[in-house]
Amino acid sequence: MDPLLLSRIQFGFVISFHILFPAFTIGLASWLAFVEGQWLRTRDSVWRDLYFFWTKIFAVSFGMGVVSGIVMSFQFGTNWAVLSEQAGNILGPLLSYEVLTAFFLEATFLGVMLFGWGRVSEKLHFLATCMVALGTLISTFWIISANSWMQTPQGYTLVDGVFHPADWMAIIFNPSFPYRLAHMVLAAFITTCFVIGGVSAGYLWRGTHREPARRMLRMAVLFAAITVPLQVFVGDLHGLNVREHQPVKLAAMEAHWEHGAEGEGVPLVLFAVPNEREERNDFEVAVPRLGSLVLTHSWDGTIEPLTAVPASERPPVKPVFYSFRVMVGIGMLMLLLVLASLWAWWRKRLFEDRRVLWGWRMMTLSGFIAILAGWYVVEIGRQPYVIYGLLRTADAVSPIDGASVLASLIIYAAAYAVVFGAGIWYLTRLLKKGPVPHEPPLSPEGGEKTPMRPLSVPDESIEGGA
Numbered sequence: 001m002d003p004l005l006l007s008r009i010q011f012g013f014v015i016s017f018h019i020l021f022p023a024f025t026i027g028l029a030s031w032l033a034f035v036e037g038q039w040l041r042t043r044d045s046v047w048r049d050l051y052f053f054w055t056k057i058f059a060v061s062f063g064m065g066v067v068s069g070i071v072m073s074f075q076f077g078t079n080w081a082v083l084s085e086q087a088g089n090i091l092g093p094l095l096s097y098e099v100l101t102a103f104f105l106e107a108t109f110l111g112v113m114l115f116g117w118g119r120v121s122e123k124l125h126f127l128a129t130c131m132v133a134l135g136t137l138i139s140t141f142w143i144i145s146a147n148s149w150m151q152t153p154q155g156y157t158l159v160d161g162v163f164h165p166a167d168w169m170a171i172i173f174n175p176s177f178p179y180r181l182a183h184m185v186l187a188a189f190i191t192t193c194f195v196i197g198g199v200s201a202g203y204l205w206r207g208t209h210r211e212p213a214r215r216m217l218r219m220a221v222l223f224a225a226i227t228v229p230l231q232v233f234v235g236d237l238h239g240l241n242v243r244e245h246q247p248v249k250l251a252a253m254e255a256h257w258e259h260g261a262e263g264e265g266v267p268l269v270l271f272a273v274p275n276e277r278e279e280r281n282d283f284e285v286a287v288p289r290l291g292s293l294v295l296t297h298s299w300d301g302t303i304e305p306l307t308a309v310p311a312s313e314r315p316p317v318k319p320v321f322y323s324f325r326v327m328v329g330i331g332m333l334m335l336l337l338v339l340a341s342l343w344a345w346w347r348k349r350l351f352e353d354r355r356v357l358w359g360w361r362m363m364t365l366s367g368f369i370a371i372l373a374g375w376y377v378v379e380i381g382r383q384p385y386v387i388y389g390l391l392r393t394a395d396a397v398s399p400i401d402g403a404s405v406l407a408s409l410i411i412y413a414a415a416y417a418v419v420f421g422a423g424i425w426y427l428t429r430l431l432k433k434g435p436v437p438h439e440p441p442l443s444p445e446g447g448e449k450t451p452m453r454p455l456s457v458p459d460e461s462i463e464g465g466a
Contacts (some may be wrong), residue, residue, distance in 0.1 A: 001402030004394055007079040012379075017416060018072050019375055020368050026140060026185065027192025028058045032113075035220075036129050040122060045437065049211055053435035054196075057427060059114055064423045071412065079405065083386055083396035087163045090156060090171060091146050098142035098347075106135035137185065138314075144184055148177040150387050151378070152245045158390070166425060175245050179238040180378075186231045187374065190304030191367025193223050198364025198421035199431055201357040202402045209434045214351055217360070221341045221350065228334050235331070246388060247304035248313065249381035254291060255281050258305045265292035265300045273324075274317040279307055292446070315383040319376060327373040330366050337363055339431040 032054055039047035072097075076084050079145075084091075112120060120128075149155075155170025156163045165171055197220030203213035203360035242250045251257075255274040256266060268290035272281035292301040307313055337359045345355040386393045 003400055003402040003407065004397045004406050006402055006405040006409060007397050008062055008393065010079060010405060010412065011075060013409070013416075014068065014071050014412065015375070015379075016372055017420060018065065018068035019371060021061050021068060022136070022139070023184075023188040023191055023371050023394075024195070024368075025058060025061050025065055026188035027134045027190075028054060028061065029129075029136045031192055031196065032125075033129045034057060036126050037097045040126060044436075046212055046215060049435045049437055050216065053212075053430075055114065060423060060427055060430070061129055062110075064420060067419065068416075075137075078408070079398050079400070080095075080386075080396055081398040083391070086161055086391060086396070087150075087387060090149065090163050090165055093165070094142055094146040094172070096148070097444045098139050098146075102139035102142065105138065106132055109135070140188070141181060144181045145172050145174070145375040146179055147378075148180050149174045151180070151382060152176040153387055153390060163387075163390075176241055179234065179241045182234045183231070183238050183374075186227055186234060187367065187371050190224065190227050190231060190334070191371060193220050193227065194280060194360070194363050195289055195365070195366045196220050197224065197360045198362075201360035203356070203434060204351055204363060207355050210351075212435045217351065218345075220360075221338065221345060222313055224334065224338045225342060226329070228338050232331065232335070235328075239295060240297075243303055246381070248306065248309055249315060249320070249377075250295070250303055251306045252315045252317045253324040253377060254295070254303070255321045256303060256305050257281070257290075258307050259302060263300050264297060265289040266303055267291050268294060269320065269321075272321070274321050276311075276314075276317050313384065317379050320381045323373040323376040323380070327370050327377065330373070334363065334366065 032051060035047055035051045035054065038044070039051060081454065109128040109131040112125065113132050116125050116128060149171055152175040153163075154174050155165065155167035157166045158164075191405035196216050200213040200216035200220065203209040204217065239250070242253075253268070255269055255272055256277050260266070265288070267288050269281065269284060269286045272284040272286070275282050289299060291303075292298055295301065295303055337356075340359065341350060341356050344350045344356045349356075382388055384392050384394065386396045
């Protein structure tokens with residue numbers, strides 16, 4: 001019944017749901033812009049069918065992202081009132097900028113994108129799709145800026161425990177922001193890429209929707225071949241930034257407890273069971289010096305160990321250590337699958353190689369898992385601070401009793417189980433049905449229904465899906 005623990009559990013529960021849908025729609029909006037551009041360029045009906053198919057998936061995902069986002073913002077006032085009071089002068093404007101620049105842009109063009117086909121000119125409709133895609137990226141910009149400031153705060157003055165903005169450019173473009181923005185946007189694109197590739201591989205595996213599936217898988221392989229290696233590079237730069245600005249988080253990621261002998265370097269721990277009580281690793285499997293090469297780009301470089309700070313200043317090591325390895329492991333599997341796909345493509349067997357198709361099917365949801373693991377590294381690794389080095393999480397929680405937090409947590413869990421369970425089931429059915437030939441809709445004068453909300457876009461029956 002500890003209100004701090006329950007509030008952290010509730011925040012983690014809600015953010016874990018929320019981050020999945022915006023991340024997916026960030027990549028999906030750009031994919032829709034690409035597909036509609038191909039349709040306008042080629043006039044090939046397959047591209048048009050793919051556009052309508054993925055628009056339905058986008059509409060449902062966007063709707064669920066909005067629902068979970070409302071709960072996310074609601075928590076700041078109920079569970080983290082002290083954080084809102086002390087950092088609201090900085091976080092409030094940043095989140096307001098997101099609404100003013102991104103949400104309004106998306107809201108303006110979303111209706112045209114979802115319901116304007118056949119009602120506005122083709123160029124205007126394409127512009128609306130591009131603006132929605134741009135809006136998702138602008139939204140990412142502001143959200144990551146706010147979160148990055150909490151990781152690496154600068155550009156503020158502290159007066160009586162309250163943060164006041166002193167330099168907005170320093171606040172927005174804080175030290176970790178460029179790396180985290182690039183890392184998150186690429187993660188969102190890769191997540192969508194592997195969903196598209198996995199869905200297309202499933203169709204080819206079953207022998208359905210072959211032509212749309214071929215195009216989707218071909219595009220997924222090409223895009224992944226660019227973005228996955230790029231993500232490895234950006235992740236390395238991000239790691240160097242963490243080493244400079246959040247060394248304790250990096251030590252937790254590597255379960256690095258103490259300095260070795262002079263010139264020994266840092267080993268790369270492949271597996272271990274971190275023992276926080278004894279300040280050591282049990283069952284450790286490590287490669288000597290490789291950690292120095294990866295983490296410092298030097299054969300004998302060192303990083304600050306966990307024992308350099310008191311235990312009260314360290315994050316929980318186990319979840320950070322394991323989450324980081326899950327994220328990196330999935331990234332390596334993605335890279336191997338891309339290489340295998342390129343090899344199969346070169347041999348002209350990309351669409352027939354059952355091992356490659358099986359790999360894409362198995363990796364369909366891998367991006368979501370990697371995003372969650374990476375987010376846990378970022379957020380848990382920041383502990384015990386909510387604003388790194390300045391405001392402890394224990395001091396940011398609202399003065400409420402544990403029973404109230406527990407009650408709201410139970411209600412959220414029950415509501416999410418119903419709402420998101422139904423939403424995910426519906427998405428699964430839509431994906432199973434697949435892209436079908438789609439003629440342009442009738443004009444309003446023709447008597448066609450005009451939906452007024454995103455979730456009403458996929459209104460056809462999903463029974464008898466392939």
